[in-house]
Amino acid sequence: MLYCENCRRLYKEDQVCPECRKAKGRAPKEDDACFVFSGGQIWTDMLCEVFSQNDIPFIRQGRLGAGMAMLTGLSNETYEVYTPYARYEEAAEITEAFLNAPEAEEEYPESEAEMEEEEEEE
Numbered sequence: 001m002l003y004c005e006n007c008r009r010l011y012k013e014d015q016v017c018p019e020c021r022k023a024k025g026r027a028p029k030e031d032d033a034c035f036v037f038s039g040g041q042i043w044t045d046m047l048c049e050v051f052s053q054n055d056i057p058f059i060r061q062g063r064l065g066a067g068m069a070m071l072t073g074l075s076n077e078t079y080e081v082y083t084p085y086a087r088y089e090e091a092a093e094i095t096e097a098f099l100n101a102p103e104a105e106e107e108y109p110e111s112e113a114e115m116e117e118e119e120e121e122e
């Protein structure tokens, strides 16, 4: 794997960075922030929630920045999610499973409410 410092993307050694199309990557370090996912607020909220549950550290950044997001409306903002290289493989697996779960979006608002109501003591 190579790591593009500019775009914070990982890519295979015989390829170029998928973002800037340059082959100037270096070997990734454990704490390099690596791109895993980009999407709207709802999707990245859900994914970050799963990362938290799995103790995977992450950074979420709006692509436009706070000022632009306010001008265009938050719902249009695209967020990018990064995890340290040390946890990248795990994060990528979780992301894939997450994207393949068809009912994820439907379940989200309800399951949180249910959890609060059904809290049981043992």
Ligand SMILES: [Zn+2]
Pocket (backbone or CB within 6 Å): 004, 005, 006, 007, 008, 009, 017, 018, 019, 020, 021, 022
């Ligand atoms: Zn790049």
